[in-house]
Amino acid sequence: MATNSSLPEKKILEGLKNGKIRAYELENFLSRAQAVRVRAEFIEKEFSEAGIPAIKSGSLEPEKARGNIENMIGSVQVPLGIAGPLEIKGSFFRGRALIPLATTEGALVASVNRGCSALNKSGGVKARIVKTGQTRAPLMKAESPEAAASLIRFLQENYGAVKKIAEQESRFLKLKGIEPFVYDSLIWLRMSADTGDAMGMNMISIAAQNVCIYLEGKVSGIRYLSVSGNLCVDKKPSSITLREGRGRHVVAGALLKGDVVRDVLKSTPEDMENLNIYKNIIGSSIAGSYGLNSHFANVVAAVYLATGQDMAHVVEGSHGVTWMERQGNSLKVSVSMPAIQVGTVGGGTRLPAQQECISLIGIRKSGNPGENASQLAEVVASGVLAGEISLLAAHSSRQLVDAHRRLNR
Amino acid sequence: MATNSSLPEKKILEGLKNGKIRAYELENFLSRAQAVRVRAEFIEKEFSEAGIPAIKSGSLEPEKARGNIENMIGSVQVPLGIAGPLEIKGSFFRGRALIPLATTEGALVASVNRGCSALNKSGGVKARIVKTGQTRAPLMKAESPEAAASLIRFLQENYGAVKKIAEQESRFLKLKGIEPFVYDSLIWLRMSADTGDAMGMNMISIAAQNVCIYLEGKVSGIRYLSVSGNLCVDKKPSSITLREGRGRHVVAGALLKGDVVRDVLKSTPEDMENLNIYKNIIGSSIAGSYGLNSHFANVVAAVYLATGQDMAHVVEGSHGVTWMERQGNSLKVSVSMPAIQVGTVGGGTRLPAQQECISLIGIRKSGNPGENASQLAEVVASGVLAGEISLLAAHSSRQLVDAHRRLNR
Amino acid sequence: MATNSSLPEKKILEGLKNGKIRAYELENFLSRAQAVRVRAEFIEKEFSEAGIPAIKSGSLEPEKARGNIENMIGSVQVPLGIAGPLEIKGSFFRGRALIPLATTEGALVASVNRGCSALNKSGGVKARIVKTGQTRAPLMKAESPEAAASLIRFLQENYGAVKKIAEQESRFLKLKGIEPFVYDSLIWLRMSADTGDAMGMNMISIAAQNVCIYLEGKVSGIRYLSVSGNLCVDKKPSSITLREGRGRHVVAGALLKGDVVRDVLKSTPEDMENLNIYKNIIGSSIAGSYGLNSHFANVVAAVYLATGQDMAHVVEGSHGVTWMERQGNSLKVSVSMPAIQVGTVGGGTRLPAQQECISLIGIRKSGNPGENASQLAEVVASGVLAGEISLLAAHSSRQLVDAHRRLNR
């Protein structure tokens, strides 16, 4: 059905009912706001007995979510709490960060907040970014071993040209390297690139596709199969992510004073050191887990949701290691998070409440591409550290179940 | 500071500023609604330059989120789109399911919708639950090998008594088994239980703690260390989850007609079969990934967010296998999802918009504990199947990057 | 060519040369000893310039290796060294065990011997078997979800009958359980069984095949595909083996005195505790390794080769955890080895030198099926422990490279 913005609403509702218009076509006839409203009403009548007032009454203007969703009928509201401010001395973020957490799990915000308090009383968190690079691994197929060998050779000899192709559609994308993996006739080209302040998956997907089409034209006997061959590894748990990382690899650590461990966290350095090894290191290893931690994912999910990140990247955010080790009377604690994938521009960060959350944190706007996202990544890791020490302390002293009983009802 | 609801707001703001009152203590002096408002205003002034109108103006009443969050300052709105309805013949859900998706990733809803269309035109989805059981693995420590052996023996000989202890605090929890794992002096007791229509982590944590305290009293030389020893494996990727599952293990499949693959998905059965094996099976295996699929996590995250599930459980939801295999001219497709952890009661499902989303889906209320959550789990898996076939088709024919370029801007 | 033992050797050599007789058919015409000799001579002439005197002159009588090899041309000699005796207090082995090691890696025997010395001076090793059961996971395919469900149900309801089928061909096999795993239409039945003093893979393969053929006849819509579906997991590394084990799961531990660590191992308890965590636990975890240890495989390979075990089972033997933890001035050390697969009867244990090695160890012959193999398993684990402490001590004090430089030339 052709676009015709003058069609009256009544006719449109009729069309929806008799199937001549599909719900997702409404934007062809109506303004975005109207389309969402009409669609919501149609859906409400057809599928809901009790109505969908909360979905419809959300304060998010449909126009603002253009580019973020199709077939929109309204919005979902998630309660937002805050932890901190947390003192952070990062390579990029320096100062006191407020940590916005959107979650429905009672006790989580309180727990992170307690962790922040313990960290602040011990002098704050040191955070640094040890590696950067968003990754994509397109898949190619060779018709013969010789063709596969040619491809690898071509890549080595023409890396400059390939890099140019990769970077042609965005001034922010900087290719860092391409590692080829060969199995039988299949070749994965695992590409890594910095992508400025954007999370960067779209950027690098475009780059990967351009590179592959280019290579297909240059090396005979090679076919480009897919922009992703699952060695990226996007939104799936993987050993490659634990070790090689993607997005930003951040380490955040602190030296907890012994009396802070006792007074604030209600545990002891010894109990926490031991439990961390037994549970987070050995337990996770026996489980074949890439998350050698207590609950990275909880804090990652809450901050990602608050700041408009891609929620499926919680998967990668759950990878990494929590480390605790006594030093004299103190407890050295740290989290090593190999795959924090955040942006301060693009995607859900454009939405109003999400943008407000980013600004609440206290990120100082930088004009150097990537520095804003790097600040955010350091705050995420620092917040995760707060969550780790608080939960592990609770576990080490049996506080956990009781806290949930109390707060989660 | 003691509760004193008569304190005037002005005094409270003063207290917040001079640090005599902590932000999280406001509920001690004010009604929940007032506390959230005052806290938001204080935070806005202290930490925000541009203000936080969107956070403050969310339509979610603070009182409704009691039990879901602490230190609340407002809410975050996430756009909600719909896919389907999708025809599902499940063991529990039977009928046409509307699939609510809360996401900020442009093109996702459209992609799932396309998948639904292809599935409907091929006769719909068959879904079944092959295993159930929420899991927790508390950790104990034995002072000697003999003590460890005694614990294992006691468990075997007194399973009935242990089961009674586990089930004493909830009429919904039904213990299904306890598997012990021994390394050196550490003993993990991996417990599995059905938890009715609740996602069940709190329920089983309470049960686990009760069981361990009981065992500690019964077997000498055994110390209870933690309610979780990371063999659960909660909110972390793990091999144990891929194989043993947790929550509900659901298989959803369909037989896509050849012409539907061509006309709706713009690919061919052969291309999809091949790419699925190269990418989702071999690529993922080489990556050491537990997600032998394209993007389970995307759809899982969007439905979980819409329906009020725990967003950190997206991690487990990313585990599993997508399978595609030609049968004559058709393409047999399925997803095996070992760890769908959803509830229709408790947690975020109590919030208004989230509750509306659950009811939009078309779940027929059942009085048999667990049947509502089982319906929801089957819908999640069916929606994931729609997402898998649509994305893999796009990958197999190079549509993906273009779709993102078009819709995501 | 039909069997004809009267054919003269000359004619046979002629037949070999002109291709009318195949090398592997020689046993049809000649005694085993003659066949091996003739074959060796033929091969020597055809393929060797320098001759194969060492292969031919091995003292192993061909007749004794019947059932162990086909197409035999002689034998390979591997040097045999000894470590120990090592004091072991096991659940089955009690006394001083001599540890035979067949290896070509210089420094290995000396290193294990040093470990034995340190253990003996600290009171010896405590070993215990925490789990037993050889495993096989045959694969079946269901033509429909209903058929798969029927199979699972049938198994649950007829376990007694299935157990009888499994045990019908051997009086030593005792079925311990069957765990089904379902993905799409594929069903793995992971069976576990005790197999007496035999390593047991043949025994359980026969049992698995019988069970599957039986099930195929009883449940309609089910097809038996293969006696192994790779969830066994035989001779391949796997997470399932680390956690669930196969064969015998043995824990061997000791309390090393501080001065023994210093005087014999030239290290300190602190250095060893730390390096064990950094290297064996964290390093291995980041590597996605199932071997959280230093070099289980070295000692396992050397003892297996000496005692006639299946050398491909070194793979499973490499799985497991080495643990070190200070207790006062001492160092608690242990190895948890989930998959020691050894026999004292069958396979290579029947060969003369191998049998002598088993008897050298000091196993006290038991008439209770399985107790001899259990003793051997405890000795393997204890020897591995000796190897772990010695190598880790060397690593922790930089002795390793020097030892290899000295001994390995």
Place this chain on the structure above:
Amino acid sequence: MATNSSLPEKKILEGLKNGKIRAYELENFLSRAQAVRVRAEFIEKEFSEAGIPAIKSGSLEPEKARGNIENMIGSVQVPLGIAGPLEIKGSFFRGRALIPLATTEGALVASVNRGCSALNKSGGVKARIVKTGQTRAPLMKAESPEAAASLIRFLQENYGAVKKIAEQESRFLKLKGIEPFVYDSLIWLRMSADTGDAMGMNMISIAAQNVCIYLEGKVSGIRYLSVSGNLCVDKKPSSITLREGRGRHVVAGALLKGDVVRDVLKSTPEDMENLNIYKNIIGSSIAGSYGLNSHFANVVAAVYLATGQDMAHVVEGSHGVTWMERQGNSLKVSVSMPAIQVGTVGGGTRLPAQQECISLIGIRKSGNPGENASQLAEVVASGVLAGEISLLAAHSSRQLVDAHRRLNR
């Protein structure tokens, strides 16, 4: 006790008995041959009831095993069979390879031989080496984040100097790269190097130690902890080995004719293709296995044992992927083996029978360092391919259990 070669044997035996001389000190007083004989007799008397004639009578001259073993008492004989010759078109090996297999598992040689026959009738095997490099990952510790950053920077800026250090002790070692991994304060430096015709672990260990001592002197705040931090990953299963490989990564493939599959292997291309996917790919993936194959380890172990390789490297040899895919009426088959670690010089390759086995294979001596080992690696992979197709065919048609019943008794 000081060296004193004139001590009479009788006195020495006395010293052994009263503990004044240790068994391992005998070489201090006697020739190697004498020492072995005296030690064997002492051990026989002390520990054996039935005697150890087979161990003592082995034809291996003790002098020849100097450098391979300590505390030697004799040798173990393993029966040697042959498979092939197999037609191989490799990047290095070209011609017909005889495959020597030392094993005690009945049916294995026959099975590999059948595989060779099927491959020869289909035109032989194509083999190529896609990557080379032995690996070592020494571990360092930084006293501060800044020190860790300095180390990484120093490495990048002084790679040339570091390479020189690495290569200073051997003219065969060529450093190919160093990849650093950072977690908290720990830094692994994963080094890769070509090592000529030697397997190379000693060579690269020396290089790694030299590099680390050098770096310790150059970068302040850095301590060298251990020559191995378990990211190498030596003799332990690991995801890093499956993906990155070590030693030589070899792909060997062939196109099996349909009638050969039927007549020689008694299966069909369709059955084999399907079972390979169900069992070797999906089954292994669900098991969390790095061996997506049937039994690489069996053939690897048998060839390694025959040719004097390090038997603990069977662990790495078990990693990799078997691939089968119909092409018209034929079946494309291949093995991708990322970690074949073999040498033609050094270690056990120096022993007489082992050297004869290497020469039997038909390797054409090359003066270019590495080419001899590369030939051997291609033969290993080709033999493994023969083993894979034969076993999978047996599995796909239920021949396996019967073959073992027949041959293994």
